[in-house]
Amino acid sequence: MWISNLVRLRFLKLSYNKFDGHIPTNITDLSQLYHLNLAANSLSGVIPWQLSNLEAMTKRKSMLRKLPNNYSRGVDRYLSRFKHMVGELSVTTKRQDLKYQGFALLGIVTIDLSSNYLTESLDLSENKLSGEIPSSISKLTYLSTLNLSYNNLIGRIPSGGQLDTLYNNNPSMYDGNAGLCGDILKKKCPGNDASNDYGSYKDHYELLYLRFGLVIGFVLGLWVVFLTLLFKKSWRIAYFRLFDKIMY
Numbered sequence: 427m428w429i430s431n432l433v434r435l436r437f438l439k440l441s442y443n444k445f446d447g448h449i450p451t452n453i454t455d456l457s458q459l460y461h462l463n464l465a466a467n468s469l470s471g472v473i474p475w476q477l478s479n480l481e482a483m484t485k486r487k488s489m490l491r492k493l494p495n496n497y498s499r500g501v502d503r504y505l506s507r508f509k510h511m512v513g514e515l516s517v518t519t520k521r522q523d524l525k526y527q528g529f530a531l532l533g534i535v536t537i538d539l540s541s542n543y544l545t546e547s548l549d550l551s552e553n554k555l556s557g558e559i560p561s562s563i564s565k566l567t568y569l570s571t572l573n574l575s576y577n578n579l580i581g582r583i584p585s586g587g588q589l590d591t592l593y594n595n596n597p598s599m600y601d602g603n604a605g606l607c608g609d610i611l612k613k614k615c616p617g618n619d620a621s622n623d624y625g626s627y628k629d630h631y632e633l634l635y636l637r638f639g640l641v642i643g644f645v646l647g648l649w650v651v652f653l654t655l656l657f658k659k660s661w662r663i664a665y666f667r668l669f670d671k672i673m674y
Contacts, residue, residue, distance in 0.1 A: 427452060429452065429453060429456075430455040430456065432456065433457070433458065434458055435456050435458065435459060436458060436461070436482075437460065437461045437515060438453070438456070438459060439515070440463065440464055441463045441464065441467070442465070442467075443466075443467055444467065444468060445464070445467040445468065445469060446468040446469065447470065447471075448469070448471040448472075448474075449464065449469055449473065449539075449544075451474045454476035454477055454478075454479040454480060455479070456480065457480065457481050457482060459482060459483070460482055460535055460536075461517065461535070461536050462480070462536070462538070463536070463537075463538045464538065464539055464542070465518075465538045465539065465540045465541050465542070466540070466542075467542055468542065468543060469542040469543065469544060470542070470543040470545075471544065471545060472544070472545045472547070473539065473544055473545070473546065477537065480537075483535045483537075514526070515527070515534065517534060517536055518538065544568075545570050546568045546569050546570060547569065547571035547572075548566075548569055548573070549571070549573040550573065550574055550577070551573045551574065551575040551577070552575070552576045552577070554577065554578060555574070555577040556577070556579065556580070557579065557581075558580060558581035558582070559574065559579055559581065559583060559584055561584045563584060564584045564585065564587035564589050566588060567587065567588055569592060571595075571596065572589075572592045572596070573596065573599050574599055574600055574603065575598060575599060575600060575601040575602045575603070576601065576602030576603070577602065579603040579605060579606055580603070580605030580606065581606065581607070581615070582606075582608045582615050583606055583607070583608035583610055583611065585608070589610075
């Protein structure tokens with residue numbers, strides 16, 4: 427519980443321990459924290475909403491952009507001089523293990539809570555998100571709540587996985603997105619609904635069957651003529667006489 431007293435703490439890495447229980451909310455008092463790693467423990471319960479108090483993470487990039495080049499080079503030399511004190515920080519992000527040291531440490535902004543027993547929720551409502559909902563979101567299996575309402579999302583809503591259950595628990599999760607469509611909203615997608623897909627599928631194969639039938643009929647017709655001429659001498663003579671008259 428004393429960790430909240432370290433008000434100047436920038437990096438907190440406690441992964442691969444045997445910590446259990448809830449995430450203590452006093453961690454969120456560390457307003458200057460840039461990197462929080464609690465992965466691979468036995469933490470449970472809900473993710474505290476107080477994580478939004480980690481204000482340095484939201485302001486970090488804008489602060490770095492304002493630093494003059496000579497200042498950043500000076501900080502880099504400073505950190506390099508005391509490299510044995512600063513050390514090196516390894517960060518796993520997007521399934522890649524990255525290592526940072528020197529001035530690069532100031533650019534890290536990450537939270538890693540993976541491999542625990544946490545109850546997850548994802549609330550992206552009332553942002554300005556646009557485009558389609560990525561189909562990969564249907565592969566999230568640990569979500570207890572999902573809210574995408576009041577954005578500018580368009581297109582077909584992905585189905586399958588846990589999404590249908592989440593919608594049954596919260597039917598307003600897609601509200602305020604006039605461009606969304608799909609079976610779950612009972613709103614057909616223009617030019618791309620199931621009936622149109624079936625109709626185009628049916629028309630395509632009917633055309634293939636017609637072409638296939640014409641080719642088979644033509645081949646069989648030719649074989650009938652050839653076989654008739656081969657085994658009927660009188661027809662063969664008549665055919666060649668007719669051919670001679672046409673040619674001459």
